[in-house]
Structures are given as structure tokens and as C-alpha cells.
Amino acid sequence: xxxxxxxxxxxxSRTGIGYKIVFTATIVVFTAAFVLPFLWLVLGAMKxxxxxxxxxxxxxxxxxxxxxxxEAWELMDLGKxxxxxxxxxxxxxxxxxxxxxxxxxxxxxLRPVFGDGVLVAMxxxxxxxxxxxxxxxxxxxxxxxxxxxxxxxxPAAIWLPAAxxxxxxxxxxxxxxxxxxELLDAARMDGAGAVTVLWRVVLPMARxxxxxxxxxxVVAAWKDFIWPLLVFSDPSLQTLSVALQRFAPDTPINLLxxxxxxxxxxxxxxxxxxxxxxxxxxxxxxxxx
Amino acid sequence: MxxxxxxxxxGAPAPDADRRxxxxxxxxxxxxxxxxxxxxxxxxxxVCFALFSWYPIVRGVLLAFQQVNFITDPEWVGFENFxxxxxxxxxxxxxxxxLLFTGLALVFGFFVPFLIAVLLxxxxxxxxxxxxxxxxxxxxxxxxxxxxxxxxxxxGPGLFNSILRTVGIDGPRWLDxxxxxxxxxxxxxxxxxxxxATLIYLAALQTIPGELYEAAxxxxxxxxxxxxxxxxxxxxxxxxxxxxxxxxATMQIFTEPYIMxxxxxxxxxxxxxxxxxxxxxxxxxxxxxxxxxTLLLVFLSVFSFAYLRITRRADA
Numbered sequence: 124x125x126x127x128x129x130x131x132x133x134x135x136s137r138t139g140i141g142y143k144i145v146f147t148a149t150i151v152v153f154t155a156a157f158v159l160p161f162l163w164l165v166l167g168a169m170k171x172x173x174x175x176x177x178x179x180x181x182x183x184x185x186x187x188x189x190x191x192x193x194e195a196w197e198l199m200d201l202g203k204x205x206x207x208x209x210x211x212x213x214x215x216x217x218x219x220x221x222x223x224x225x226x227x228x229x230x231x232x233l234r235p236v237f238g239d240g241v242l243v244a245m246x247x248x249x250x251x252x253x254x255x256x257x258x259x260x261x262x263x264x265x266x267x268x269x270x271x272x273x274x275x276x277x278p279a280a281i282w283l284p285a286a287x288x289x290x291x292x293x294x295x296x297x298x299x300x301x302x303x304x305e306l307l308d309a310a311r312m313d314g315a316g317a318v319t320v321l322w323r324v325v326l327p328m329a330r331x332x333x334x335x336x337x338x339x340x341v342v343a344a345w346k347d348f349i350w351p352l353l354v355f356s357d358p359s360l361q362t363l364s365v366a367l368q369r370f371a372p373d374t375p376i377n378l379l380x381x382x383x384x385x386x387x388x389x390x391x392x393x394x395x396x397x398x399x400x401x402x403x404x405x406x407x408x409x410x411x412x
Numbered sequence: 413m414x415x416x417x418x419x420x421x422x423g424a425p426a427p428d429a430d431r432r433x434x435x436x437x438x439x440x441x442x443x444x445x446x447x448x449x450x451x452x453x454x455x456x457x458x459v460c461f462a463l464f465s466w467y468p469i470v471r472g473v474l475l476a477f478q479q480v481n482f483i484t485d486p487e488w489v490g491f492e493n494f495x496x497x498x499x500x501x502x503x504x505x506x507x508x509x510x511l512l513f514t515g516l517a518l519v520f521g522f523f524v525p526f527l528i529a530v531l532l533x534x535x536x537x538x539x540x541x542x543x544x545x546x547x548x549x550x551x552x553x554x555x556x557x558x559x560x561x562x563x564x565x566x567x568g569p570g571l572f573n574s575i576l577r578t579v580g581i582d583g584p585r586w587l588d589x590x591x592x593x594x595x596x597x598x599x600x601x602x603x604x605x606x607x608x609a610t611l612i613y614l615a616a617l618q619t620i621p622g623e624l625y626e627a628a629x630x631x632x633x634x635x636x637x638x639x640x641x642x643x644x645x646x647x648x649x650x651x652x653x654x655x656x657x658x659x660x661a662t663m664q665i666f667t668e669p670y671i672m673x674x675x676x677x678x679x680x681x682x683x684x685x686x687x688x689x690x691x692x693x694x695x696x697x698x699x700x701x702x703x704x705x706t707l708l709l710v711f712l713s714v715f716s717f718a719y720l721r722i723t724r725r726a727d728a
Contacts, residue, residue, distance in 0.1 A: 130622030
């Protein structure tokens, strides 16, 4: 958006006819590839099922049924699955912040014995493809060692593993490393305990990184499919993604499409609201795709 | 996790330390208190890592050599699980499909985002719009994207064949035809994920100093030469890192085949992870499923270690 006249690959002018053609073509292709599918979905969701089955297709609905959204909500009981999803996502976010922030702070500033070893042991888990752990993870939640509980159909089966997130630890620690130790020592001199320093001095400074970690946590939890599919065998506890794929085979197509729109809306809204943070998180992590 | 519970155990060794002559008791005591505080801060995350990351890693490898039935204790069976896998023709199909999928996904998902990023870096208008729309599909839950594209792929009233019909082409049967089904899945996955790679490349391109292009131009380098000798070397690190990450990510493809094809038609879209899922959660053969995930783990470790080497070298 800010126009820096930095020299790039092509040295040609940005006012000539050639540039205008390329620019217009790019706008058209991008809109067709990335906006049109969404429009087609939103429109399709308002057509009657009979109209959707017709060839050739109609572009704008002949019979305009915006009520399909309400009907889909009702038929699939989407309110329940929204609540389930919010519970899973909010808990996953909360546990990640509550567990990973103090941990990263301890590794960065309190530097206990074996701290570096702990950090390496955490970061090594980043190298492991998560899906190769599906089977042992599933067996673990059916009978959690030490605790001796069965977490199948329990949202904690999503929350607690979410906190074992080395990327969070890495991002947070890197941020805490940049806070001057003198600043924290000064607070300690004033008689503040470690918890007070973290809560009153460090956290207010860490807002930008907390925003990045929070958004990554929320988006990842909302998008997740395979793990909630395994955890929630009880249909009434399932998240939206899991429920929608279960309903898909026997739901009228127009109502299913309406359900897809409703499930996508929160993420689109999050993106429009926090676009800057999301894109910052994408490049700040710099290498985690 | 209140401060008092963290500090209480520290009370015990402290008086001891005080009695010892010639030491600095205050400092000793402070070290202990500091360490206990630090591990108090760490303990919740450590428990989660131990239970849900470190323990499953070890257990997964052990399970590959066991037979589990939940009634009796797991039984050691040596390489039987692997032998059973190698005897399953579907195992080889799954690897073939997954490697083909990864290869195709790299053609689209690796080169296309780079070319898009190079293009976007040249444009001077509507930059915000391009960045916004290219990332929109990334925000879509994969289940939503898969179900949406399944509808687009419908050979009758689906969007794609409707568009093809308007220009007089009789479209393919996409997911229903074993020759196009895998490619159809590659297209959804690419559409869904290309935004993040594009924006990471774009950020890398913007760090290239303009003087390099100016100097290259003065030396008479044309556009292709500038791309080869300036753009690509300057972004080589990001290109390599994303290449490795994409291989690791696409080898684990599951959601799209699970929802869109269920592995069909004619097993043309059975992927490693889909077969692993069947072994574990359809046949309840956790041992064989673990043998499969161990093989996948070993295979992907090569890429993970390459990634580690490269990023380490860049840090140094």
C-alpha cells in the first residue's frame, strides 16, 4: 500500500499500456480464482435444491431463498456445533497462553539448570510430522498415564495437547529474549516476585507477540479436523468441521452449502479484523508455513 | 500455581545451607529458589509435552513392533506388522499415490506461488487487495474447502464443467474418474494453501535491495538473467525452507481424500495417511498402523533434518 519506488525485477514504467494490461489481467484472474468461488457458494446456498441440480446452471438464483441459511441452522442444529467449536477453540487458546507464556518466560529470563536441554527437547518436536503421532496420541488419551483418565469425548483431549506447541514457545521466547534483563531486575529490586514481574512488567510489553500466538492458536484450532474427528466419537460433542462432513452425504445440497458459509464466516471475520496480525505472524515466524 | 506453593519446598534446604560455614548461604538459597520458581513456571507446559508429545513419540515406535488388542497386554511381534504392511498391495498404492500427489503439489504449490509473488512484487496498485484475496482460502477450514470443491467438481451442474460447457468443452469427470481424481485433490490443496507461500515469498522479495537490480541492469542483464542471478539467489533460503516444509505437509494429506473421495475411485486416491487411518480406526489394528506411521516418520525425518541443517546454518 505504501508506494516505495524500490527497483524490482522489471524496470519498465508503471504507467504504460503494458503495465495496465498486466495489472488488469491480474485483477481479473485473482478475483476469478479467489473471490468467485466464495460468491458462487454464497449464491448457491440461496438457491432451491432443484435449481442446483439443473444443467445449464443459473448464475443468479431464479428463486431467491435467503431463508436457506436459517433452515440449515435449524436442520443441522448448527448452534450446538458452533458452541462445541467455540468451547474447543477458546479452551485450546487459553491453555496455550496459560501454559506456554510462563514456560517461555522461564526459559528466556529465569534460565534454570537444564533449561537449554528442555528447550531443545521441545524444539525437536517441531521436526516431527504431527500425523505420525496420531495413533500413539489416540491411545494416550484413551488412558492418560499418571492421571489415569480417559479423555475420549472430552475437550481436554484437544486443549492439553495444544499446549505442547514448540512453535509458541519459540516465538514467545524469542520475544522475551529481547526484553532487557535490567528492566526486570529493577522490578525485582522493588520487591516484585517472579509472577508479579511476568504479569505487570513483561505481559504488557508482550502484547504484539501474544496477539500473534493467540491468532495462530485460534485459527489452527478452528481449522483442525483429523484430531477432533478422533477425539469426539459422541456426535453431540463434535466440532463444526466434523459435524459438517458427517451431515454432508444426506443433507440437501443447498442447505449443506449454507452450512459451509456459516462455518467459514467466523474465520473470514477474524481474517478481516486481524489481517495485519495474521500476516505478521506468517512472516514473523518466517519459516513455519 | 501460586507463589507460596512454589517457594515452600525451598524452605527445607535453606537452613542447612545457612549452617555450612564459608559458603555464601544467601546466594545458594537464591539459586535454589530461582530454579524452583522457573520449574514452577515450566511445569504445566512440561507435563503437556511429556504426556502428549515425548511419550507418544516413543510409544509410537514401540507400538510398531507390538500387537495391541486392549484385552491382554501388548505382545511383542518383531517385524510382523511391517511384513503385513509390505504384503498389502494397497500399502504400495498408497505410497505411490502420496508421492505422486506430493510431486504434483510441488509443481503447482511450489512454483506457482513464487511466480505469483514475483508478479505481485512488480505491481504498484491494489496491493492490499491482492494480499487479502490470495490469503482468503487459507482461512477456510479444510473441511469447508473440501466440501465446496466437491460440489464444484460435480460433473453435471458443478461449477467447473459448467464453465467448460459454456466454451463448448465436455469436462472431465474429475473425482469420479481414477485418471483425474488425484489431480483434482492437488488442485483443491493448492488453492487452499498457496496464499501463505505467496505472502512469505513476497516478504522475502521485498528485502532484496533495489541496487542489486540496478547494478545488474547496468551490466546489461536482461529480465531472465536478473531473475536467475539476483531474485532467485537472494530468496534461495526461503525457497528451500518452504520446499522442505511443503514436502512434509503434502506427504501427510488426509482431509481432502477422506472427505472428497474416500480413497476411490479404484483406490486412486488412497494416501499413506488415509490407509493409516483405516488400519487404526476401521480395522483397529494399531500395531500395523504404527508400523506405517513409523515408516512415514523415518521418510519425513530426512526432510526435517535437511530443514534443521539449513535453518541452523542461516542462524549461525
